[in-house]
Amino acid sequence: MMRPALRRLGAPTAALASSSLSAAAPSSRLLLSRAAAARPLLAQQRQYSFKPSAASTSQPQDIHPGSLTITETKTPGTLSKPEDLVFGRTFSDHMLTIEWNKDDGWTVPQITPYQNLSLDPATCVFHYAFECFEGMKAYKDAQGRVRLFRPDKNMERFNKSAARIALPTFSPTALIELIAKFAKLESRFIPADRGYSLYLRPTMIGTQKTLGVGPPGSALLYVIASPVGPYYPTGFKAISLEATDYAVRAWPGGVGDKKLGANYAPCIVPQREAMSRGFQQNLWLFGEEEYVTEVGTMNFFVALKNKETGAKELVTAPLDGTILEGVTRDSVLALARERLQPEGWTISERKYTMQELATASAEGRLIEAFGAGTAAIVSPVRSISWRGQLVDCGLKDHEESGAVTTRMKNWMEGIQYGEEEHEWSYLCE
């Protein structure tokens, strides 16, 4: 279905004819072959960059799921063995793409064979990090149906991230409908076993071709899918963290609460440094007070026992702009309020310091700690390196997870795999 606004883009014949103007250097073939071995090269690649154009009188349009076109691949890939799956390395057969430009708004959504993006080297995504993304999963339930988990929360955050860097927003329900169709189309990539899923990566990039620093006049939203296995295939394995204050991930008034590419690259060197000292992740501290914010690329929770009353408290940092608004964080909080609070737990979103944790640990009041995120759901923490001491997080030597951590994982998976009927689970129909 073609909308009038697209018609004037015309002249496809001339454009395709010009593709014969190739002048690849002989030596570039070597480089070409390396990547091509991994993924077939398409002769007619899509170009997503375009020149900034004059303002138009046409009304920008929202995403329109009804106009979706689907072109299925003629060369379906072979499935990896479930046990060989590595996070984010292999991808399904297709991708969902929707282009936007400031004159026309969102154009026709397309599902096409998974393929490279062809972009002018001056495209703003390469220079000014006009990029944001989401992480979500599609699960297969016992009836073989495909389910998403709280896609509305991902769409809400995706829109917030996009708006913060002057990229376009969209109707959340429209994109959920398209993602559901895409996930169903790729359902053969979702192993039926518990713990497996299809990781979905909605991504938005600015595609305007100019080095001028300004709002992108065009963008591409795309969704790719990567089959993933359980984060801990042989059961939980507790990690250890390095409390980090020499590098600062996020700050008030910054963008650390948005899921922007900009928040990730700067964390790699500190992560590598922590790993070189034997710690799997950073625990990001903030300010002279050394507030605990989040861990690596997850939110962070601690279970504490009150010094006076002995009452139990599940604590995580508040949404003050320095932590990501995790969907798993929100889910853990909601489940804790529903299922732990009646058992006498206090559920707190509050500031807390590394000193508070160290003191609680020394006094035997740090019950357990875990990271929370889409990849692992929950990730138990054994210890935190801080100022030369190792703060013990409550696990016994033979344990790899605390009781709350394990219960949370089970509750979450029960909902994600449709074993428990719950409004958070979205059936792809």
Place this chain on the structure above:
Amino acid sequence: MMRPALRRLGAPTAALASSSLSAAAPSSRLLLSRAAAARPLLAQQRQYSFKPSAASTSQPQDIHPGSLTITETKTPGTLSKPEDLVFGRTFSDHMLTIEWNKDDGWTVPQITPYQNLSLDPATCVFHYAFECFEGMKAYKDAQGRVRLFRPDKNMERFNKSAARIALPTFSPTALIELIAKFAKLESRFIPADRGYSLYLRPTMIGTQKTLGVGPPGSALLYVIASPVGPYYPTGFKAISLEATDYAVRAWPGGVGDKKLGANYAPCIVPQREAMSRGFQQNLWLFGEEEYVTEVGTMNFFVALKNKETGAKELVTAPLDGTILEGVTRDSVLALARERLQPEGWTISERKYTMQELATASAEGRLIEAFGAGTAAIVSPVRSISWRGQLVDCGLKDHEESGAVTTRMKNWMEGIQYGEEEHEWSYLCE
């Protein structure tokens, strides 16, 4: 010249044969045509993403200018009229590319026709902002020779930026040699007139194809070139700034002192807000003290008169991690120390607050203010909006620039265009 490390990449024939597996959707032709109209589509596009590979025993190599291959375009572009040039919108005929991977190090440098980059949608540059860049210019002197300005400073910063986000570093002199060759090859794009130049954009992006968050195993360094006219074609035009505290560009321990893409996208919305109120740029304040850091995408200088002594002081913020280490900033400071200090000026890199500027302005002691950066060299400032007041920066109504600002521009241009013999000017031979 081919190096042994490259040989095993092999199988170019098979790779090219696979390019016939095209399966573009009919409707995607429309989208294709839009971009293709701007830039011819090359049938054999280079793919820069490749799969993470197992570790190799080969020794990573540095950039090797001697192995440069040049493939000149068969369809040279027409030159824009100098008066039509818009910053960063039109590009020269060629581009310089050098690929890196962790096994081989830097591979053969190539100058090829300017062309799109073909990248897997899972490439880390799109997701985690593995990208950094430089801004520099090539100038044509009175003898028609091509000159760079302090390229060693750009290379030093480029390496610092790359290292901060786990991208590879390189020999500064090797890349300068290649950039000089590239600039000479494109010299027809540099108009001979004063104020014109060829803006050079060295860029490095992570090209590894994985959604895993870690150090990229491969990268692409490329340089593109855009002919630019004088920033102020009809003479200086003073700008007005909005002092911004609700959004924070940089933070100690963050990456605001590096030239990363990550620092740019988050500044667009605040810039748009300032513009909506009639101010061309943000003046980024920091902390409760409201320290003045930098302006928009430039460093910031103010000329003040001492309240007691009447002595003149040229002030800019110190390199404390919250401001970019500007090459123009460094040059202005050096010229000021050499040429203003003997006239009685004090040259200061020190913290100063917005309140200090407002008080100086109210007392008639704010002599002038200007931004400093590669694009404009210096950009005079008329006023700063702060807490509902307009802080006057010392220009008379009929003036568009202060005396120091004008002298700086002339000194800098004199060196850049080779009119004054100076070690900062690098002759491309």
